[in-house]
Amino acid sequence: xFELGPxxxxxxxxxxxxxxxxxxxxxxxxxxxELHPEILEALRESRLSExxxxxxxxxxxxxxxxxxxxxxxxxxxxxxxAMDSLFALQGIGSYAITCGGSKEQxxxxxxxxxxxxxxxxLALTEPGVGSDLRGMATTLTEEGESIRVRGAKSFxxxxxxxxxxxxxxxxxxxxxxxxxxxxSGIQVSALPDLIAPHVIADxxxxxxxPSAARLGRPGEGMDLIQATLAVFRVSVAGAAVGLAQAxxxxxxxxxxxxEQFGKPLIRQGAVAQMMAESWAEIEMARLLTYRAxxxxxxxxxxxxxxxxxxxxxxxxxxxxxxDRAVQVMGRFGLVSGSPIERYYRQARPMRIxxxxxxxxxxxxxxxxxxxxx
Ligand SMILES: Cc1cc2nc3c(=O)[nH]c(=O)nc-3n(C[C@H](O)[C@H](O)[C@H](O)COP(=O)(O)OP(=O)(O)OC[C@H]3O[C@@H](n4cnc5c(N)ncnc54)[C@H](O)[C@@H]3O)c2cc1C
Numbered sequence: 001x002f003e004l005g006p007x008x009x010x011x012x013x014x015x016x017x018x019x020x021x022x023x024x025x026x027x028x029x030x031x032x033x034e035l036h037p038e039i040l041e042a043l044r045e046s047r048l049s050e051x052x053x054x055x056x057x058x059x060x061x062x063x064x065x066x067x068x069x070x071x072x073x074x075x076x077x078x079x080x081x082a083m084d085s086l087f088a089l090q091g092i093g094s095y096a097i098t099c100g101g102s103k104e105q106x107x108x109x110x111x112x113x114x115x116x117x118x119x120x121x122l123a124l125t126e127p128g129v130g131s132d133l134r135g136m137a138t139t140l141t142e143e144g145e146s147i148r149v150r151g152a153k154s155f156x157x158x159x160x161x162x163x164x165x166x167x168x169x170x171x172x173x174x175x176x177x178x179x180x181x182x183x184s185g186i187q188v189s190a191l192p193d194l195i196a197p198h199v200i201a202d203x204x205x206x207x208x209x210p211s212a213a214r215l216g217r218p219g220e221g222m223d224l225i226q227a228t229l230a231v232f233r234v235s236v237a238g239a240a241v242g243l244a245q246a247x248x249x250x251x252x253x254x255x256x257x258x259e260q261f262g263k264p265l266i267r268q269g270a271v272a273q274m275m276a277e278s279w280a281e282i283e284m285a286r287l288l289t290y291r292a293x294x295x296x297x298x299x300x301x302x303x304x305x306x307x308x309x310x311x312x313x314x315x316x317x318x319x320x321x322x323d324r325a326v327q328v329m330g331r332f333g334l335v336s337g338s339p340i341e342r343y344y345r346q347a348r349p350m351r352i353x354x355x356x357x358x359x360x361x362x363x364x365x366x367x368x369x370x371x372x373x
Contacts (some may be wrong), residue, residue: 043083057114078176147208176221
Protein backbone atom coordinates (compact mmCIF):
# COMPACT_ATOMS: atom_id res chain seq x y z
CA UNK A 1 0.00 0.00 0.00
CA PHE A 2 2.80 2.43 0.87
CA GLU A 3 5.47 1.45 -1.66
CA LEU A 4 5.26 0.95 -5.39
CA GLY A 5 5.88 -2.68 -6.37
CA PRO A 6 8.97 -3.68 -8.38
CA UNK A 7 7.07 -3.56 -11.70
CA UNK A 8 6.26 0.12 -11.10
CA UNK A 9 9.75 0.92 -9.86
CA UNK A 10 11.02 -0.32 -13.23
CA UNK A 11 8.59 1.99 -15.00
CA UNK A 12 9.75 4.90 -12.81
CA UNK A 13 13.37 4.16 -13.75
CA UNK A 14 12.44 3.97 -17.43
CA UNK A 15 10.60 7.31 -17.27
CA UNK A 16 13.38 8.92 -15.22
CA UNK A 17 15.92 8.05 -17.93
CA UNK A 18 13.69 9.73 -20.53
CA UNK A 19 13.18 12.72 -18.22
CA UNK A 20 16.95 13.13 -17.81
CA UNK A 21 17.33 13.06 -21.57
CA UNK A 22 14.75 15.78 -22.27
CA UNK A 23 15.49 18.04 -19.28
CA UNK A 24 18.12 20.07 -21.17
CA UNK A 25 15.52 20.84 -23.85
CA UNK A 26 12.98 22.23 -21.38
CA UNK A 27 14.06 25.87 -21.36
CA UNK A 28 13.27 26.11 -25.07
CA UNK A 29 10.55 23.46 -25.44
CA UNK A 30 8.50 24.58 -22.42
CA UNK A 31 8.45 28.22 -23.47
CA UNK A 32 7.08 27.57 -26.93
CA UNK A 33 3.59 26.98 -28.26
CA GLU A 34 5.09 24.95 -31.09
CA LEU A 35 6.12 21.33 -31.04
CA HIS A 36 9.81 20.88 -30.29
CA PRO A 37 11.01 18.22 -32.78
CA GLU A 38 13.51 16.69 -30.36
CA ILE A 39 10.80 16.24 -27.74
CA LEU A 40 8.73 14.29 -30.24
CA GLU A 41 11.74 12.26 -31.26
CA ALA A 42 12.51 11.50 -27.61
CA LEU A 43 8.93 10.37 -27.04
CA ARG A 44 9.09 8.08 -30.07
CA GLU A 45 12.44 6.60 -29.11
CA SER A 46 11.39 6.13 -25.48
CA ARG A 47 8.37 4.03 -26.51
CA LEU A 48 6.57 5.41 -23.43
CA SER A 49 3.38 5.93 -25.45
CA GLU A 50 3.02 2.15 -25.46
CA UNK A 51 1.76 2.59 -21.88
CA UNK A 52 -1.38 4.38 -23.08
CA UNK A 53 -2.70 1.72 -25.49
CA UNK A 54 -3.77 -1.87 -24.69
CA UNK A 55 -1.37 -4.76 -25.32
CA UNK A 56 -3.51 -6.01 -28.21
CA UNK A 57 -2.51 -2.87 -30.13
CA UNK A 58 1.15 -2.69 -29.15
CA UNK A 59 0.75 -1.59 -25.52
CA UNK A 60 2.64 -2.75 -22.46
CA UNK A 61 -0.28 -4.08 -20.40
CA UNK A 62 -3.56 -5.82 -21.12
CA UNK A 63 -5.44 -2.63 -20.27
CA UNK A 64 -4.10 0.90 -19.92
CA UNK A 65 -2.79 1.10 -16.35
CA UNK A 66 -3.48 4.43 -14.56
CA UNK A 67 -0.73 3.71 -12.01
CA UNK A 68 1.87 3.41 -14.77
CA UNK A 69 0.65 6.60 -16.48
CA UNK A 70 0.71 8.41 -13.15
CA UNK A 71 4.26 7.49 -12.17
CA UNK A 72 5.54 8.27 -15.67
CA UNK A 73 4.04 11.77 -15.52
CA UNK A 74 5.52 12.28 -12.05
CA UNK A 75 8.95 11.88 -13.68
CA UNK A 76 8.30 13.71 -16.96
CA UNK A 77 6.57 16.85 -15.70
CA UNK A 78 9.47 18.33 -13.69
CA UNK A 79 11.86 17.61 -16.58
CA UNK A 80 9.70 19.17 -19.32
CA UNK A 81 6.03 20.06 -19.37
CA ALA A 82 6.13 19.81 -23.18
CA MET A 83 7.19 16.17 -22.88
CA ASP A 84 4.66 15.47 -20.15
CA SER A 85 1.84 16.96 -22.14
CA LEU A 86 2.77 15.17 -25.36
CA PHE A 87 2.91 11.84 -23.53
CA ALA A 88 -0.34 12.35 -21.61
CA LEU A 89 -2.32 13.48 -24.64
CA GLN A 90 -1.49 10.30 -26.49
CA GLY A 91 -3.70 8.56 -23.96
CA ILE A 92 -6.23 11.31 -23.26
CA GLY A 93 -6.93 11.79 -26.97
CA SER A 94 -7.07 8.11 -27.88
CA TYR A 95 -8.77 6.41 -24.95
CA ALA A 96 -12.23 6.84 -26.47
CA ILE A 97 -10.95 4.75 -29.40
CA THR A 98 -9.68 2.10 -26.97
CA CYS A 99 -13.10 1.98 -25.25
CA GLY A 100 -15.55 2.74 -28.02
CA GLY A 101 -13.73 2.45 -31.35
CA SER A 102 -14.61 -0.12 -34.01
CA LYS A 103 -12.11 -2.88 -34.87
CA GLU A 104 -11.04 -0.84 -37.90
CA GLN A 105 -10.57 2.36 -35.89
CA UNK A 106 -8.54 0.60 -33.22
CA UNK A 107 -6.34 -1.18 -35.75
CA UNK A 108 -5.87 1.99 -37.77
CA UNK A 109 -5.00 4.35 -34.91
CA UNK A 110 -3.94 2.66 -31.67
CA UNK A 111 -0.68 1.04 -32.83
CA UNK A 112 0.33 4.37 -34.41
CA UNK A 113 -0.53 6.18 -31.15
CA UNK A 114 1.58 3.66 -29.22
CA UNK A 115 4.54 4.42 -31.49
CA UNK A 116 3.81 8.18 -31.20
CA UNK A 117 3.58 8.31 -34.99
CA UNK A 118 -0.03 9.48 -34.77
CA UNK A 119 -0.58 12.31 -32.26
CA UNK A 120 -3.90 12.53 -30.44
CA UNK A 121 -6.15 15.35 -29.22
CA LEU A 122 -9.39 15.53 -27.26
CA ALA A 123 -11.76 18.36 -28.16
CA LEU A 124 -14.41 19.15 -25.55
CA THR A 125 -14.08 22.83 -24.57
CA GLU A 126 -15.75 25.54 -26.65
CA PRO A 127 -15.54 29.33 -26.66
CA GLY A 128 -18.69 29.55 -24.54
CA VAL A 129 -18.39 26.26 -22.65
CA GLY A 130 -15.75 24.97 -20.23
CA SER A 131 -16.70 23.34 -16.94
CA ASP A 132 -20.29 22.70 -17.94
CA LEU A 133 -19.95 20.68 -21.13
CA ARG A 134 -23.67 20.05 -21.33
CA GLY A 135 -24.09 23.52 -22.78
CA MET A 136 -21.97 22.76 -25.82
CA ALA A 137 -22.95 24.02 -29.27
CA THR A 138 -20.99 21.65 -31.56
CA THR A 139 -23.44 19.37 -33.35
CA LEU A 140 -23.32 15.99 -35.00
CA THR A 141 -26.07 15.27 -37.53
CA GLU A 142 -26.72 12.32 -39.80
CA GLU A 143 -26.77 13.05 -43.52
CA GLY A 144 -27.66 9.80 -45.31
CA GLU A 145 -24.67 7.46 -44.97
CA SER A 146 -22.55 10.28 -43.62
CA ILE A 147 -22.35 12.40 -40.50
CA ARG A 148 -21.69 16.11 -40.31
CA VAL A 149 -19.80 17.71 -37.43
CA ARG A 150 -20.12 21.47 -37.03
CA GLY A 151 -18.83 23.72 -34.32
CA ALA A 152 -15.90 25.46 -32.68
CA LYS A 153 -13.64 23.93 -30.06
CA SER A 154 -11.31 26.08 -28.01
CA PHE A 155 -8.08 25.59 -26.04
CA UNK A 156 -7.41 22.19 -27.56
CA UNK A 157 -4.01 20.78 -26.64
CA UNK A 158 -2.10 19.38 -29.62
CA UNK A 159 -4.36 21.28 -32.05
CA UNK A 160 -2.40 21.79 -35.23
CA UNK A 161 -0.03 18.87 -34.63
CA UNK A 162 -2.58 16.14 -33.87
CA UNK A 163 -3.26 13.44 -36.45
CA UNK A 164 -6.84 13.12 -35.20
CA UNK A 165 -9.29 14.73 -32.78
CA UNK A 166 -11.70 12.90 -30.53
CA UNK A 167 -14.60 15.34 -30.62
CA UNK A 168 -17.63 15.48 -28.35
CA UNK A 169 -20.72 16.88 -30.04
CA UNK A 170 -24.39 17.28 -29.36
CA UNK A 171 -26.65 14.88 -31.27
CA UNK A 172 -30.26 15.83 -30.62
CA UNK A 173 -30.52 15.98 -26.84
CA UNK A 174 -27.65 13.50 -26.29
CA UNK A 175 -23.88 13.63 -26.79
CA UNK A 176 -21.90 11.58 -29.27
CA UNK A 177 -18.21 11.16 -29.92
CA UNK A 178 -16.56 11.18 -33.30
CA UNK A 179 -13.04 10.68 -34.57
CA UNK A 180 -12.13 13.57 -36.84
CA UNK A 181 -8.88 13.05 -38.80
CA UNK A 182 -6.71 16.15 -39.08
CA UNK A 183 -6.87 16.00 -42.88
CA SER A 184 -10.66 16.18 -43.06
CA GLY A 185 -10.87 19.93 -43.64
CA ILE A 186 -10.73 21.40 -40.14
CA GLN A 187 -9.45 24.91 -39.43
CA VAL A 188 -6.93 25.55 -36.69
CA SER A 189 -6.41 29.06 -35.35
CA ALA A 190 -3.75 30.27 -32.93
CA LEU A 191 -4.42 31.39 -29.36
CA PRO A 192 -2.64 34.13 -27.43
CA ASP A 193 0.45 32.73 -25.66
CA LEU A 194 -0.30 31.17 -22.28
CA ILE A 195 1.69 31.86 -19.10
CA ALA A 196 2.88 28.27 -19.36
CA PRO A 197 3.21 27.85 -23.14
CA HIS A 198 1.86 24.70 -24.62
CA VAL A 199 0.92 23.36 -28.06
CA ILE A 200 -2.69 24.52 -27.99
CA ALA A 201 -5.10 26.20 -30.40
CA ASP A 202 -8.73 26.65 -31.38
CA UNK A 203 -10.29 24.34 -33.97
CA UNK A 204 -13.31 24.94 -36.18
CA UNK A 205 -15.12 21.97 -37.62
CA UNK A 206 -17.55 21.78 -40.51
CA UNK A 207 -16.78 18.35 -41.85
CA UNK A 208 -18.70 15.51 -43.45
CA UNK A 209 -17.38 12.08 -42.49
CA PRO A 210 -18.49 8.49 -43.08
CA SER A 211 -20.77 7.16 -40.31
CA ALA A 212 -17.91 4.81 -39.43
CA ALA A 213 -16.11 7.83 -37.93
CA ARG A 214 -18.40 7.64 -34.91
CA LEU A 215 -16.82 6.49 -31.67
CA GLY A 216 -19.26 4.24 -29.84
CA ARG A 217 -22.98 4.31 -30.41
CA PRO A 218 -25.04 7.49 -30.86
CA GLY A 219 -25.53 9.10 -27.45
CA GLU A 220 -22.57 7.30 -25.87
CA GLY A 221 -20.16 10.25 -26.07
CA MET A 222 -20.29 11.39 -22.45
CA ASP A 223 -19.68 7.80 -21.28
CA LEU A 224 -16.51 7.62 -23.37
CA ILE A 225 -15.28 10.91 -21.92
CA GLN A 226 -16.03 9.68 -18.41
CA ALA A 227 -14.10 6.47 -19.16
CA THR A 228 -11.17 8.62 -20.30
CA LEU A 229 -11.26 10.68 -17.09
CA ALA A 230 -11.50 7.52 -15.00
CA VAL A 231 -8.05 6.51 -16.26
CA PHE A 232 -6.30 9.83 -16.91
CA ARG A 233 -7.55 12.44 -14.41
CA VAL A 234 -5.40 10.99 -11.64
CA SER A 235 -2.33 11.30 -13.85
CA VAL A 236 -2.56 15.12 -13.55
CA ALA A 237 -2.07 14.56 -9.82
CA GLY A 238 1.01 12.47 -10.61
CA ALA A 239 2.43 15.31 -12.70
CA ALA A 240 1.64 17.80 -9.92
CA VAL A 241 3.44 15.70 -7.31
CA GLY A 242 6.52 15.52 -9.56
CA LEU A 243 6.46 19.28 -10.10
CA ALA A 244 6.06 20.00 -6.37
CA GLN A 245 8.93 17.69 -5.45
CA ALA A 246 11.21 19.35 -8.00
CA UNK A 247 10.32 22.81 -6.65
CA UNK A 248 11.05 21.72 -3.08
CA UNK A 249 14.39 20.23 -4.18
CA UNK A 250 15.34 23.55 -5.82
CA UNK A 251 14.45 25.42 -2.65
CA UNK A 252 16.47 23.03 -0.48
CA UNK A 253 19.53 23.33 -2.73
CA UNK A 254 19.34 27.10 -2.47
CA UNK A 255 18.53 27.54 1.22
CA UNK A 256 21.08 25.11 2.60
CA UNK A 257 23.95 26.96 0.91
CA UNK A 258 22.83 30.58 1.24
CA GLU A 259 23.54 32.14 4.61
CA GLN A 260 21.84 35.18 6.12
CA PHE A 261 22.05 36.30 9.75
CA GLY A 262 25.01 33.93 10.21
CA LYS A 263 23.41 30.63 9.27
CA PRO A 264 21.90 28.86 6.26
CA LEU A 265 18.40 30.02 5.36
CA ILE A 266 17.05 26.48 5.80
CA ARG A 267 17.84 26.76 9.53
CA GLN A 268 15.99 30.05 9.93
CA GLY A 269 12.72 29.50 11.77
CA ALA A 270 10.13 30.50 9.20
CA VAL A 271 12.07 29.03 6.27
CA ALA A 272 12.48 25.68 8.04
CA GLN A 273 8.75 25.66 8.83
CA MET A 274 7.84 26.29 5.21
CA MET A 275 10.17 23.58 3.94
CA ALA A 276 8.88 20.99 6.40
CA GLU A 277 5.29 21.88 5.58
CA SER A 278 5.97 21.53 1.85
CA TRP A 279 7.61 18.15 2.31
CA ALA A 280 4.72 16.84 4.42
CA GLU A 281 2.17 18.12 1.90
CA ILE A 282 3.99 16.47 -0.98
CA GLU A 283 4.12 13.15 0.88
CA MET A 284 0.38 13.39 1.59
CA ALA A 285 -0.37 14.27 -2.02
CA ARG A 286 1.76 11.41 -3.33
CA LEU A 287 0.10 8.84 -1.06
CA LEU A 288 -3.37 10.01 -2.08
CA THR A 289 -2.36 10.07 -5.74
CA TYR A 290 -1.02 6.52 -5.72
CA ARG A 291 -4.07 5.32 -3.79
CA ALA A 292 -6.38 7.00 -6.28
CA UNK A 293 -4.41 5.53 -9.20
CA UNK A 294 -4.70 2.02 -7.73
CA UNK A 295 -8.42 2.62 -7.17
CA UNK A 296 -8.73 3.75 -10.79
CA UNK A 297 -6.90 0.62 -11.95
CA UNK A 298 -9.15 -1.69 -9.91
CA UNK A 299 -12.50 0.07 -10.03
CA UNK A 300 -12.45 2.43 -13.02
CA UNK A 301 -15.26 4.95 -13.12
CA UNK A 302 -16.58 3.80 -9.73
CA UNK A 303 -13.46 5.38 -8.20
CA UNK A 304 -13.55 8.67 -10.11
CA UNK A 305 -14.14 10.59 -6.86
CA UNK A 306 -10.70 9.43 -5.65
CA UNK A 307 -9.10 10.65 -8.88
CA UNK A 308 -10.90 13.97 -8.55
CA UNK A 309 -9.81 14.28 -4.92
CA UNK A 310 -6.18 13.50 -5.82
CA UNK A 311 -6.27 15.89 -8.77
CA UNK A 312 -7.45 18.91 -6.80
CA UNK A 313 -5.40 18.07 -3.71
CA UNK A 314 -2.11 17.50 -5.55
CA UNK A 315 -2.43 20.47 -7.90
CA UNK A 316 -3.28 22.80 -5.00
CA UNK A 317 -0.27 21.40 -3.09
CA UNK A 318 1.96 21.98 -6.13
CA UNK A 319 0.92 25.64 -6.28
CA UNK A 320 1.52 26.17 -2.55
CA UNK A 321 4.88 24.39 -2.61
CA UNK A 322 6.13 26.30 -5.64
CA ASP A 323 4.99 29.59 -4.13
CA ARG A 324 6.84 28.85 -0.88
CA ALA A 325 9.93 27.82 -2.86
CA VAL A 326 9.96 31.16 -4.67
CA GLN A 327 9.55 32.96 -1.33
CA VAL A 328 12.46 31.24 0.42
CA MET A 329 14.70 31.76 -2.60
CA GLY A 330 14.13 35.50 -2.43
CA ARG A 331 15.20 37.42 -5.52
CA PHE A 332 16.86 34.27 -6.93
CA GLY A 333 13.42 32.71 -7.18
CA LEU A 334 12.33 35.43 -9.55
CA VAL A 335 14.87 34.90 -12.31
CA SER A 336 13.26 34.36 -15.67
CA GLY A 337 14.28 31.10 -17.37
CA SER A 338 15.25 29.39 -14.10
CA PRO A 339 13.68 26.04 -13.19
CA ILE A 340 11.75 27.55 -10.27
CA GLU A 341 10.22 30.22 -12.51
CA ARG A 342 9.14 27.50 -14.91
CA TYR A 343 7.53 25.47 -12.11
CA TYR A 344 5.80 28.60 -10.81
CA ARG A 345 4.12 29.22 -14.16
CA GLN A 346 3.45 25.56 -14.90
CA ALA A 347 1.75 24.82 -11.59
CA ARG A 348 -1.00 27.35 -12.25
CA PRO A 349 -2.94 25.91 -15.20
CA MET A 350 -3.04 22.47 -13.57
CA ARG A 351 -5.68 23.73 -11.13
CA ILE A 352 -7.95 24.63 -14.04
CA UNK A 353 -7.69 22.03 -16.81
CA UNK A 354 -9.23 18.55 -16.61
CA UNK A 355 -11.65 19.85 -14.00
CA UNK A 356 -11.14 23.08 -12.07
CA UNK A 357 -10.55 22.60 -8.33
CA UNK A 358 -13.94 24.04 -7.31
CA UNK A 359 -15.84 21.91 -9.83
CA UNK A 360 -14.09 18.74 -8.64
CA UNK A 361 -14.72 19.62 -4.99
CA UNK A 362 -18.42 19.97 -5.76
CA UNK A 363 -18.51 16.51 -7.35
CA UNK A 364 -16.55 14.94 -4.47
CA UNK A 365 -18.95 16.52 -1.96
CA UNK A 366 -21.92 15.04 -3.86
CA UNK A 367 -20.31 11.60 -3.55
CA UNK A 368 -19.64 12.15 0.15
CA UNK A 369 -23.30 12.93 0.68
CA UNK A 370 -24.19 9.55 -0.83
CA UNK A 371 -21.70 7.30 0.94
CA UNK A 372 -21.95 8.46 4.53
CA UNK A 373 -24.67 6.37 6.23
C1 LIG B 1 -3.29 24.39 -20.61
C2 LIG B 1 -4.69 24.00 -20.94
C3 LIG B 1 -4.90 22.91 -21.77
C4 LIG B 1 -6.22 22.56 -22.14
N1 LIG B 1 -6.40 21.51 -22.99
C5 LIG B 1 -7.66 21.16 -23.35
C6 LIG B 1 -7.88 20.10 -24.28
O1 LIG B 1 -6.93 19.46 -24.76
N2 LIG B 1 -9.16 19.81 -24.64
C7 LIG B 1 -10.23 20.48 -24.14
O2 LIG B 1 -11.35 20.16 -24.49
N3 LIG B 1 -10.06 21.51 -23.26
C8 LIG B 1 -8.81 21.86 -22.86
N4 LIG B 1 -8.60 22.91 -21.99
C9 LIG B 1 -9.75 23.65 -21.48
C10 LIG B 1 -10.06 23.25 -20.03
O3 LIG B 1 -10.60 21.96 -20.01
C11 LIG B 1 -11.00 24.31 -19.45
O4 LIG B 1 -10.22 25.47 -19.23
C12 LIG B 1 -11.64 23.85 -18.13
O5 LIG B 1 -12.58 22.83 -18.37
C13 LIG B 1 -12.35 24.99 -17.40
O6 LIG B 1 -13.20 25.65 -18.26
P1 LIG B 1 -13.11 27.25 -18.41
O7 LIG B 1 -11.67 27.61 -18.54
O8 LIG B 1 -14.04 27.63 -19.50
O9 LIG B 1 -13.58 27.81 -17.03
P2 LIG B 1 -15.11 28.09 -16.58
O10 LIG B 1 -15.94 26.90 -16.79
O11 LIG B 1 -15.54 29.39 -17.16
O12 LIG B 1 -14.90 28.27 -15.01
C14 LIG B 1 -14.09 29.33 -14.49
C15 LIG B 1 -13.91 29.12 -13.02
O13 LIG B 1 -15.19 29.21 -12.36
C16 LIG B 1 -15.24 28.31 -11.29
N5 LIG B 1 -16.37 27.38 -11.48
C17 LIG B 1 -16.91 26.96 -12.64
N6 LIG B 1 -17.94 26.14 -12.42
C18 LIG B 1 -18.07 26.03 -11.08
C19 LIG B 1 -18.94 25.31 -10.23
N7 LIG B 1 -19.90 24.51 -10.70
N8 LIG B 1 -18.76 25.42 -8.89
C20 LIG B 1 -17.77 26.22 -8.39
N9 LIG B 1 -16.92 26.93 -9.15
C21 LIG B 1 -17.06 26.83 -10.48
C22 LIG B 1 -13.88 27.59 -11.24
O14 LIG B 1 -13.04 28.27 -10.33
C23 LIG B 1 -13.36 27.76 -12.64
O15 LIG B 1 -11.94 27.74 -12.70
C24 LIG B 1 -7.32 23.29 -21.62
C25 LIG B 1 -7.07 24.38 -20.77
C26 LIG B 1 -5.80 24.75 -20.43
C27 LIG B 1 -5.58 25.92 -19.54
